[in-house]
Amino acid sequence: MKKKVLFAIESLAGGGAEKILATIVKNIDKTKFDITVLTVVKTGVYVEEVEKYCTLISMLPEYEKLTNPIAKMKYKVDYKKIYKEDCAKIYKKYVKNVYDVEIAFVEGFVTKLVANSTNKYSKKYAWIHTDMIKNNHADDNYSNFEEHKKIYSKFDTIFAVSEYVKEVFIEKFGNEFKEKTKIQYNPVDSQEIEKLAQKPINDQYEKQVKFIAIGRFVEAKGFDRLVSSAYKLHKEGYEFEVWILGQGEGKNDIGQYIKENQMQDYFKLKGFQENPYPYIQAADALICSSRAEGFSTVATEALILNKPIFTTDCSGMRELFGEYQCGIICENSENGIYDMLHNVLEQADFSPYIDHCKIRAKDFTIRKRMSEIEGILNA
DSSP states (O other): EEEEEEEEEEEEOOSSSHHHHHHHHSSOOTTEEEEEEEEEESSTTTTHHHHHHEEEEEEEEEEEGGOHHHHHHHHHHHHHHHHSHHHHHHHHOOOOOSSSSSEEOOSSSSHHHTTOSSSSSSSEEEEEOSSSTTOGGGGGOOOOHHHHHHHHHTOSSSESSSSSHHHHHHHHHHHGGGTEEOOOOOOOHHHHHHTTTOOSSSSOSSSEEEEEESSSSSGGGGGGHHHHHHHHHHTOOOOOEEEOOOOOOTTTHHHHHHHHTOTTTEEEEEOOOOOHHHHHHSSSSEEEEOSSSSOHHHHHHHHHHOOOEEEEOOOOOHHHHTTTTOOEOOSSHHOOOOHHHHHHHOOOOOOOHHHHHHHHHHGGGHHHHHHHHHHHHHH
C-alpha cells in the first residue's frame, strides 16, 4: 500500500524551498507514495508543475481568476482569517484525508498548522531552509518565543538543509532539539539542469566579464549591497555586467538605484525566468550577496553547470564547496562583497575555479538525495 504524504507550504512562488518541493514531487517514486501538497494560496510559478505530479489542495482559490468584486473582497477577508484563526480549526477545515506522514515544508505558519494536526497517528516532520536567527520572519507567526519553541517540540523530527542551519536552529531553540534535528540536503535534478541549460535565449551580455545573480528581491538576498559594491567598482573603471533574475517587492528600489547612478549598462534586471539555466550558462560566474541562506539551490545549480560561485559567508556555502575551491567565500558584509569582486575583476581568470566545480559537481545526483528522502518517508 502506498504511503500517503502531505506537504504543507504557503504558496508555490519562485523561492528555493518551493522549487525544491516541486523537484521532490516530480521525482519521488509514485509506486510507493501518494503525495498531496497543501497551500494557503494557489499562486506561484510552480503551481502547474506540482499539479502534474501530485494532488494540490489550496485553502483559497486563484485570486487572479476572480472577476467578481465581492469574491475578491471575501478572498482578502478569508486570507487574514486563516492566519488569525486557531490552527487546529484551520487544519480540520482544509485537511479532509488521513495521512501517514505530514510535513511542514517551510518555517512559520504551516509549521504551526502541521503541529496542530488532529491526526494523532501521522509522523510529523518540519523542514528548516534558512538561518532562523538572521532570517527570523517565522517569529511573526507566534505570540512569543516559548510558543514558537513549543510548536517545534511537537514534531517527531526536524530536518535542516545544512549543518549550519541545524546549528543555528539548536542555538535558537535549545540543546533539547539536538537529538531530533537531522540534516537532509536538498535534491537537485542535475540531468534536467544540464538539458535545460542548452536551450537558446535571445539575450546577450554586452561586456566581457559576465556575472549572474538569482533570487527574490528581499532583504535577505542582499541585492542592495551588490549594486552598491558594484557602483564603487564602476567608478573605479572596472568593466563588467550583472544580470539579476527574480521578482519581489524590492525590485523597484534596486531598479531605481541603478537608474539614478547611471548603471544601466552594468546591470540588467531580467525578472523571473521559468528556465534560468541558459542564463547561468551564458555567465562566467554566479554572485551570491545574501545576508542569510539555508543551502542555496541556485548556487548548487551553478556548480552543476561548472560556474564559479562568488558568495558571502552565509549558511551552506562552505558545505557546498566542500574541500574544493569552487569560487570565493567572503565576509558577509558590503565591504566583503566589494573586496571579493575587486579581487575577481583584478584576476579575471575563472579557469582554476571551473576545474574545481567540475570535480565537486559529481557529488550531486538527484537519485541519491531522493533515495534519502524516500527513506525518511518510509521510516
